[in-house]
Structure formats: structure tokens, C-alpha cells
Amino acid sequence: MTDVEVADTDSSRSRGPEAASVGARWRAWLLQGLSERTARHPGPHRTPHPEHEGHRWWRVMCLSGVDYFSTLGYQPGIAALAAGLLSPLATLVLIALTLCGALPVYRRVARESPHGEGSIAMLERLLPWWPGKIFVLVLLSFAATDFMITITLSAADAAAHVVQNPFAPHWLHHANLAITLFLVGVLAAVFLKGFREAIGIAVVLVGTYLAVNVVVLAVAARHVVGHPVRIHNWMEAMTAAHSSPWAMAGVALLVFPKLALGMSGFETGVAVMPQVQGDPSDTREKPEGRIRETRRLLTTAAVTMSCLLLLSSLTTTILIPQDAFKSGGPANGRALAYLAHQYLGEAGGTAYDVATIAILWFAGASALAGLLNLVPRYLPRYGMAPEWTRAVRPLVLVFAGTAVLITVWFHANVDKQSGAYATGMLVLMLSASFASTVAARRRGHQWATMGFAVVTAVFGYTLVANVVERPDGMKIAAIFIVAILVTSFGSRVHRAFELRVTDVRLDEEARRIVDRAAAEGPLRLIAREPDEDRGQSREFTSQQLTSPELSRTVVSGPPLFLEVSVRDSSDFTADVAVHGTEQDGVARLWVQGPTVPNTIAAILLVLRDRTGELPHVYFSWSEEGGPVGRLLRFLVFGDGEVATVTQEVLRRAERDPERRPHVHVS
Numbered sequence: 001m002t003d004v005e006v007a008d009t010d011s012s013r014s015r016g017p018e019a020a021s022v023g024a025r026w027r028a029w030l031l032q033g034l035s036e037r038t039a040r041h042p043g044p045h046r047t048p049h050p051e052h053e054g055h056r057w058w059r060v061m062c063l064s065g066v067d068y069f070s071t072l073g074y075q076p077g078i079a080a081l082a083a084g085l086l087s088p089l090a091t092l093v094l095i096a097l098t099l100c101g102a103l104p105v106y107r108r109v110a111r112e113s114p115h116g117e118g119s120i121a122m123l124e125r126l127l128p129w130w131p132g133k134i135f136v137l138v139l140l141s142f143a144a145t146d147f148m149i150t151i152t153l154s155a156a157d158a159a160a161h162v163v164q165n166p167f168a169p170h171w172l173h174h175a176n177l178a179i180t181l182f183l184v185g186v187l188a189a190v191f192l193k194g195f196r197e198a199i200g201i202a203v204v205l206v207g208t209y210l211a212v213n214v215v216v217l218a219v220a221a222r223h224v225v226g227h228p229v230r231i232h233n234w235m236e237a238m239t240a241a242h243s244s245p246w247a248m249a250g251v252a253l254l255v256f257p258k259l260a261l262g263m264s265g266f267e268t269g270v271a272v273m274p275q276v277q278g279d280p281s282d283t284r285e286k287p288e289g290r291i292r293e294t295r296r297l298l299t300t301a302a303v304t305m306s307c308l309l310l311l312s313s314l315t316t317t318i319l320i321p322q323d324a325f326k327s328g329g330p331a332n333g334r335a336l337a338y339l340a341h342q343y344l345g346e347a348g349g350t351a352y353d354v355a356t357i358a359i360l361w362f363a364g365a366s367a368l369a370g371l372l373n374l375v376p377r378y379l380p381r382y383g384m385a386p387e388w389t390r391a392v393r394p395l396v397l398v399f400a401g402t403a404v405l406i407t408v409w410f411h412a413n414v415d416k417q418s419g420a421y422a423t424g425m426l427v428l429m430l431s432a433s434f435a436s437t438v439a440a441r442r443r444g445h446q447w448a449t450m451g452f453a454v455v456t457a458v459f460g461y462t463l464v465a466n467v468v469e470r471p472d473g474m475k476i477a478a479i480f481i482v483a484i485l486v487t488s489f490g491s492r493v494h495r496a497f498e499l500r501v502t503d504v505r506l507d508e509e510a511r512r513i514v515d516r517a518a519a520e521g522p523l524r525l526i527a528r529e530p531d532e533d534r535g536q537s538r539e540f541t542s543q544q545l546t547s548p549e550l551s552r553t554v555v556s557g558p559p560l561f562l563e564v565s566v567r568d569s570s571d572f573t574a575d576v577a578v579h580g581t582e583q584d585g586v587a588r589l590w591v592q593g594p595t596v597p598n599t600i601a602a603i604l605l606v607l608r609d610r611t612g613e614l615p616h617v618y619f620s621w622s623e624e625g626g627p628v629g630r631l632l633r634f635l636v637f638g639d640g641e642v643a644t645v646t647q648e649v650l651r652r653a654e655r656d657p658e659r660r661p662h663v664h665v666s
Helices: 003-014 016-030 057-073 075-112 119-124 129-164 176-193 195-226 228-241 245-263 266-271 288-319 335-378 392-410 414-442 446-469 472-494 508-518 596-611 627-637 642-653
Strands: 501-506 524-528 560-566 574-583 586-593 616-619 662-665
Touching: 057 075, 057 129, 057 195, 057 266, 057 288, 057 335, 075 119, 075 228, 075 245, 075 266, 075 288, 075 335, 075 414, 075 446, 119 129, 119 335, 119 414, 129 176, 129 266, 129 335, 129 392, 129 414, 129 472, 176 195, 176 335, 176 392, 195 228, 195 288, 195 335, 228 288, 245 414, 245 446, 266 288, 266 335, 266 414, 288 335, 335 392, 392 414, 414 446, 414 472, 446 472, 501 508, 501 596, 508 574, 508 586, 508 596, 524 642, 560 596, 574 596, 586 596, 596 642, 616 642, 627 642, 642 662
Parallel strands: 501 574, 524 560, 524 616, 560 586, 616 662
Antiparallel strands: 574 586
């Protein structure tokens, strides 16, 4: 070791307590809320306590609206490229699907899943056991695709507006990647600071952006009305290019899937439901006020956006030459900015650019809020993510790092990311409409079921059309799916030997049996497989009382049997209730848990604390299969290698051997 290294080491030792204090404060700040349950700790996914009643619906609408409303920055250009002169007709089809399809679907989702889980929670209940968990992971992968690409694509589009502004310094030209990375970093910093700050910024940005858009559209509409010849020329060009109104309608129906990005924002609208202020009488089981206000949020956003989309499509199609929309053209991806510079001058156009850049930068906020809501609700509960993912700030850092990688991978190119954005969004909307169809059918609402089924078919067609048009979106989504599945199951295996039982409750009979047995000395339990009918008393014969599993144990007095059955091995954690029965002098404790060995270990620790003595548990070696096969059976079915896994769980849960219950195997 060099002299410098020695000096540094001595210096760090001398500063040990201070450094440790700084480290402790940093860790406490970073992991704030980790000790509390999901949906109750600070951040976007908390459930407000009575003293923190959330935010007014219009404020939360601004958070979800930074993504939804920001599409005005590029949606008219997309419509012009896809439909040409028929852009307003295609936009009408999109508006019809928004108001008659997406809006009713997500109003239903708000009713059925009022705590921010969205359609994923509705579909989770349809499939039990491992298929249900895998299905949820796949949907989460598409949600991650949608939300992560929202962050990177919006920041990249904001960077494009920066470099295309005539007042931008020359050294910013061709600096899209650096600008995008800077914007992603600033967005992460806002969420590291706090969620209330994020909502405050969203309110200012949305209010400003809508105001400047109203000004630009009003000026553009005045030019359209003041020059009727422009309308006449547009209509003549349409009729010359298409033989009949039916042909125009047919083309509009065929191309409208390319406009699907104009429906973004609904999923995040329901994801941030826990932040909506409800009524004082709301309960977690019946948050009627929050549901009502969230539906108002969704309706207001959809109607406002529909009006702006239609007006922007009309004005841009009539006032901007079609060649300007092509790749590299001055109106490509920034049609309203083109009108702002043309009719409000460079100063007014720059003001519009600034507002657009700001909202596009912060459009990722609603997506980040959605991710911070969904991930802690599912992955830690499945054991498929570390416990620190229940805290907000570490997740913000993880998502920010992922956004940086995606941005570098795509070189901050907007067009290359749009396919993945549309694919992830449409899969979520398809799942929401299907979940709404199932929910309406179960409630016996025949007309609603038929309506949601039609919407599901339309979203299915839209998704297929987008995948065929831009298959790269599905490829990118597949990468997210593989990444999430691999990391999730890796985490599940890594955490398999945790205690995994959150609470153990003994019923009255179980407490009586345990207290009586403890009065005669340390508890000695015999682990055995339960009957098929776990809720019925078992008749113990003299042959069973002299079975080999008893003859090889050293148990004084009447045996105390412990029987654990697996309720759902795909669950990672669960509360368990221990039931006691006694017949013919034989006492039995039986319980249902997520796995056999982890549940036994948790019960032994509870019995130790209750009696003050270390309990003993006796197992028989399994004769079925080899150790690897039994271990795999434990990982999948929750049983198998019971004795050795129980010992390992106890070893990890109780580091002091003097306080660890005893495990015996014969």
C-alpha cells in the first residue's frame, strides 16, 4: 500500500463516526417509506392519509395531461403524414374512438380499480396461480415499454424543438443526444425532490401550454375564416384525389391507427388515482368521491383534447403546404410551431417553442408517476424485486438510468421510438377494454358488455395495424418482456429463503394447545403432510401414533403435530392463521401458507416468542426424487425440500444460533 493510500485510510478512520452519520442520513433519505406498505408510503403510489387528502382533480389532471396534451406538439404532423388532405377526417375517427371507446373504458377502470392498479389488477383476478403472475408480468412489460419510451421520446422531441428554433445557439445544433440526456436528468431530479413539486410544475406547464395553443389556434382559425378560398382549395383537392365521400371515409378509417398516439394518457390518468382528493366519507373499500372526481378528470381531459385535436388538424391541413410535413420539412413534427412562427413572428413562435419544449420535457412525469405506482404494487409482492423497490427514490434512479440507456441506444431519435410507444400504449388500452368487457359481463350489464366488446375489437385492429406497420415496436417490447421476466424470476429465486410470512395469528384453540404444551417444557412439534380436507378434524389411529415418523423422534409426552398446506405457491408473502384441533389426546396445528418451509419457520419463531423457549421441530427425510428435483418443487409448488429449507430460512431470519429454533431430521 502506498503512503497516499495509508494516509487516506487513516483519515477515513478518523472521520468514521461522521462518515457513518452522513451515510445513515443518505440511506434514510434514499429509502424513505421503505418500512411502510405499498400504497401508503410517500410518493406517487401512496394512499393519502386523512391529514393529507390528496389534490384537486384538475391538478392531478395536469400531471396525467402533460403526456396527453403534449401530443399536440406532434400529432397534427403525424396526421398530415398519414392521411394527407384527409387528416381532419382521420382525426374525427380518432376523436370518436376516444370519446366513445377509450373514455368509457377508463371510466369503468376507475370504478373497478380505484386504487391506481388500473386494468392490470382487473385482469390479475382472472387467472390464478403462476399463469396469472406471468400474465401480469407481461402486461407490466408493455406498461414499462409505454412509460419508459414516453420519457425518452418526449425528451427527444423537446430536444428537436430546441435545435430547430432559429434563436438557438449554433453550438446546440446536432446536440439532440446531450440535450435529451440533460432533460431526463432534470426530470429525475424533480421526482427525487418530491411529488408535490412535480404536481405544481405540471399545473403551471399545462396551463401555459394550453393557453399558447388556444392563442395559436385562434389566430390560425381567423386566417382560415378570413380567406375562404383556402377552404375551397382544400375541399377541391380532396374531391380530386378521391372519387366519393365514401372513399374518403374508407381511407380515413384505414389510416387512423397511425394516429393512435393521440390517445396517450388514459392509463396514467387512472394510475395516479390515489392522488385525487375524494370525499371526507371515502373509505378504502368505497372511495366513491375519488372515483367520481377521477371520472371527471378523464372526461375533461378527453373533451378538451378532442376539441384541440380537431381544430389543430383543420388549421394545419388548410394553412400548411403538404410538402412541409415531409421528413426534413419545416412542419415535420412541429406543425403548430410552424404556424406560430408564421403568424406570430419569430418572438411569438419562440414563446410557443419554449412552452412546447417545457411540456414535452415534463411529459415523462406522468409516465414516471405511472411506473412508480405500478412497480411497487406488484413486483415486491410477487417476490420478483428487492424490498427497496417499495421506496420511491431508488426506483427513480433505476428508471432514470434505464431512460439514459434507451436514449443512447436510439440516439435520441423520435421516429425510431414511436413504434414502441404506440405498441405499449395500445396493448394497455386493449387490456383495459377487455377487462371492462369481462367486468360488465360479470355484473350482468348486457349492453355495456356488447359496447366494450366492440371497443376491444377496434383496439385489437388498431394494435395489429400498428404492429404490421411498425414491427420494431413489438421487438422493443419483447426486449422489455424478456428483461423483466428474467430479472423477476432471478429475484424470486434469490429471495426464496426469506421468511415470507408477514403475520402469524393463532386462534383460541391453537393458543390453548400451545400454552398447555409449553407448561410441560419446550415445544416439540412433528411436521407432517396434512389431510386433503384441512378444515376437518382427523382421526388418529394407534397405527398412526406408532408410525416410523414418530418412532425415530425423541418426543416426551403426547405429540403435537404441525400441518402446513400450500394455498397458492405463486404468492410470495401472506398472512397466516394457525388453527388448533384436538382429538383422542392428539393435538394438531394446521395452517395454510404460501410455502411449507417458510411458513413452518415463521410459526416456530412466533411460538418461541410466545413461550420464551426454543421450540423443536421434527422432520422425516423425503423419499421422492433427488435433492435438485425437490428444490425445484419447492421453488414452483412451495413444498419438496422442506427440512433443509426450513433450517436455511431460520438461519437467515435469526442470526443468533442461541435464539434459533431447533430442526431435527431423521
